Structure formats: structure tokens, C-alpha cells
Amino acid sequence: MRDFTSKLLVSVFASTIVTTFSINAAQPEFIEPPTVSIPAGEFYMGSDRGEKNEQPVRKVSISAFQMGKYEVTVAEFKKFIEATGYKMPDNCYQYVLGGPRTELASWDSTVYKFSDYHPVVCLPQQAAVDYAKWLSKETGKNYRLPTEAEWEYTLRAGTNSRHFFGEEQDSSKACQFANISDWYAADMSAKIFPGAHVRDIEQCSDNEATLAIVGLYEPNPFGVYDMVGNIMEYLADCYVDNYENAPVDGSAVSKENCDTYVVRGGSWHWFPWHSSERGRISNDFLGALEGFRLVLDTDGKSLPPQKGSAAFSKNLAIAQQKAKKKHKENPAYPNKPQGLKVIESSPAKVVLSWQKNHQPFLSGYKVYRQDLLTNQKVSISKLIKESYFVDTSPLAHNARYSVVALNGKTESVYSDPVDSGQTTIHTLPTKIQGEAFSYSVGNEVKFSVLEPENDKIINSMDDKPSTYLIKVARGGKFKIDARVFYPGRGENFEIWLGDMKIAAPKLDGERGWKTINNINIDLPKGTFALTIKGGETMFAVNWLDIKKI
Structure with a gap:
């Protein structure tokens, strides 16, 4: 499950969002989106190979409808704002791990607003709902957000593999179909945003470093673009932890006073998401990776797709052609060296x-x-x-x-x-920096944007253990004060001495950096391997202050 109210990979944090909605009496100008006709059918929703929130797998019936061919763009959303005076929040936290230094932005001031034909981001789910209502009123049609069932049915397009383009071993094909975290992003992100850090890197190149113009890649078998990568897409469903008792008629999950909604599709910042993979966004969360696309509800009738507003489609095609021309100018990336x-x-x-x-x-x-x-x-x-x-x-x-x-x-x-394996022995009592480990595989040493300037190097461990060599001159009782990043899911972290677990402090409260004081342990005289095990994605250690009692 992807919970983006606490996702450090992107470091997009919660903000208080207040929006108001007003309608001008005058007839406004609007853009109708191109759509794809999605046929009625049945499919098995979810995956027994996925997370618990993707289960149980169930058969779902879908009525015919039309899905937006593309994600809603800046150009389209701009018409809504100009016509209605809709008040948008300006506290979108757009910081992406060492990326833009201007932290807060609005939909029209974010650093990812590269053109009118990029997806609109930095908006709450309610703004997407209100946009659909406005467009429905102006056109006399029924536009709305997709339900989660409609979205997955469209994405799969008759497939039952991990991705619509293949299985796990085919994930490097994603760059044909999606703007994801790839070789080009890893190479170019730091040049665009000095210090930027790309964590997930698929073994291919899609020729875009961050957000891309809609429709640059191949569509899925139904002819819909960008359903994987680019932006996470808001859906109509209230988020629940699993599919127990979920609707089987394609309708949305609804709850009174829902405070968290489903997002799907991943973004340019991650590996390609599986077809069943789910995320969630709370109502008080405003980040720069979320956008949406629309459904045109046809009351279950199978109708020809609409071409959309002609001028918009023409100008979008020109923008796409220019972007693809630049793609062809990019040099080929060598394969990642193996076996180091x-x-x-x-x-x-x-x-x-x-x-x-x-x-x-x-x-x-x-x-x-x-x-x-x-x-x-x-x-x-x-x-x-x-x-x-x-x-x-x-x-x-x-x-x-x-x-x-x-x-x-x-x-x-x-x-x-x-x-290199060159070891450092820490003689107790002492303060051990998290990055001063003797052995660790799969962890990362990086800067934390949340810790003090003079103490911001951390050991980002996730669920990987890190081992520190310690020397105890006189055995006895010690206490550890540990500065750790708590992912916010109520887990413990563990402290081991060789093969023996000697402490398992409980972490609770809000997500963030915490100093866990007075972890009491007994240590004999000698030199030992002290191992820290986090057990959860996003767990990190800044320092361990070990004192004799």
C-alpha cells in the first residue's frame, strides 16, 4: 500500500487546505477532453500477489463509459479558475528530496508547471471534483472522477498480468508507455534541481526527468495514455484498507465524512506501479505529484468517443511533436554496470x-x-x-x-x-553517528532536510540492518539515546548484540524524527557487533548516544 500522507521518498507533506467554489453567471469558455470509449465487461479486480489492501480479489462488472484519453492539463484547469474564481490553496509542498528550494506553491506557481499541456498538479481531490461539476454544467454532460473499479478495468484493458505490458521481468518496458523514474531522470534531475536525489530507477529511459506533457508515450490496449507514471490520479473512492464487502458493480466506495481518497497510477518519481497497486491521499494533504483525469458518464451506453475541443487537441499535438523531437536528440544511456x-x-x-x-x-x-x-x-x-x-x-x-x-x-x-569494509571501532561511552556503520547492505547515507544543518547526515535504513563495532572497556549497564526517523506506523525497532536481541523500543506518535531516550541495556566487556534493525520503509538513524549508567 502507498500511503502518501507519510511518504518520505517524495517528502511532500500535509497542509491545511481551504477551498471555496463560486460560479459565474456568464457562460464561460471551457475545453472538453478527448475520450476513449470503454466497453462493458467483467474483470477480476485486485491481486493475490499484491499488498493486503489489494485483496480479496473479486469479480467486478463494469458498464460502458468513456475515459479521458489524457490527464487533465493546466490549460483545461485554467479555464475553470478563470471562469469561476475558484480559490485554490497556495501551500502545496513541492520539495522533492533535494529538489526545488521554494517549498510552497499553488497549481499555477509550482516548478512543475512547464507548459499548458502538462498535467495540472498541486490541487486537492475536492478541486478535481468541483472541476468535473463545473464542466458538466457548462456542457450539459456528466463528467466526474473515475471510480477505482473503472480505473483498474481501463488500465488492465483485458490483461491479468502485473503490468498491462507484461510481468515483473518486463518492467523495463515501462518507458515505452510511461514517464517513470528511469535513467534519464537519474541523470538530469540533479542538473535541474541541484542536489536532487532519485531513489527508484527503472532500467530504461523515457527521456523525461520530471513531469511530462500528456500523451507522449504509447497508450494502453484501450488507447488511454499515461495511466502508469507521470502523476498519481485522484479517484472518486473513499479509501478502505481492503476489498472486503466492496462493490462489484463498478461503483465507488463511499463513506460519510470521508477524509482519505484513493489514488492510482504512480508518478514520474517511482518505479512503474502494478495494475492493482493502490495509494491513498488524505484530505489535509497537498502535494505536487497528484492530478486527475475525467470520466464521461454515458449511463452505460456504448457511444463513439468524443474528439474533444479542436483547438486544444491541435495545440496539444504540436506540443507533443516538439517534445518527441527533443527525445530523439538525447544520447543513448549505457546499461547500469553489474557485478561490482x-x-x-x-x-x-x-x-x-x-x-x-x-x-x-x-x-x-x-x-x-x-x-x-x-x-x-x-x-x-x-x-x-x-x-x-x-x-x-x-x-x-x-x-x-x-x-x-x-x-x-x-x-x-x-x-x-x-x-570498502574498513571498520571503525567505537569505544564506549560515545556518540555514534548513524552513517559510521561497519557493515550494511541496501541502506543509503544521505542528507535529511528536516534535521539541523550541522547534523543532517543520516543512515536511511528502511528495513535493512546496520552493524556498528563497539568496544566495551568495562562491562555493565548502559543507556542509549537514539535519534531515529519514525515512519508513523506503530512499529518497534530492534537492537542486537551479536545473535542476541537486547532491546526493542516501541515507536509511536506522529511520523517524524524522534529522540528515544533511556534505552537500558547490559553490555559485557569486549568488542562486539551492535546491530540496529528498523523493519519498516523510511526508518532511519541519525545517531546513537551510548552512556554508562
């Missing part, structure tokens, strides 16, 4: 090797080294042709290496990293 390993590590040298890339346009490789204690990542090699490298000036403490492949100046994404 440390074959020798000593205070005098660290020897690395990896699998050779046989792509014909490959220029060579470059090696990067991250100093985990300063979070500085620098290139330590010139262009090298062979698939090995010797660092003759290694750091005295643990360092993290990665390799990129090159096509001229175009770099591939980083290889999976490896650590």
Missing part, C-alpha cells in the same frame, strides 16, 4: 572489479567513491577502459564505491554500491 565487488581491501589499497559492458557505443567507465562520514561522493578515476580499478589512496574508514558506464559524456546510472 571488492576483491581486495587493505589500508594501502582497495581493488574493485565488475562485469564488462559490451554495448558498441560504450566509451569506458568511471569510479565514484562516497565518504560515508561526510556524504561527499566524488569521481576517483579518469575514463578507464577495463572492468577493474585499484584505489591506491583509500579512506581509513568505511567508504562506498560505485561505477558508471559512459557513452561520451553521458553516464549510466550508478552500479549497486559496495563498501
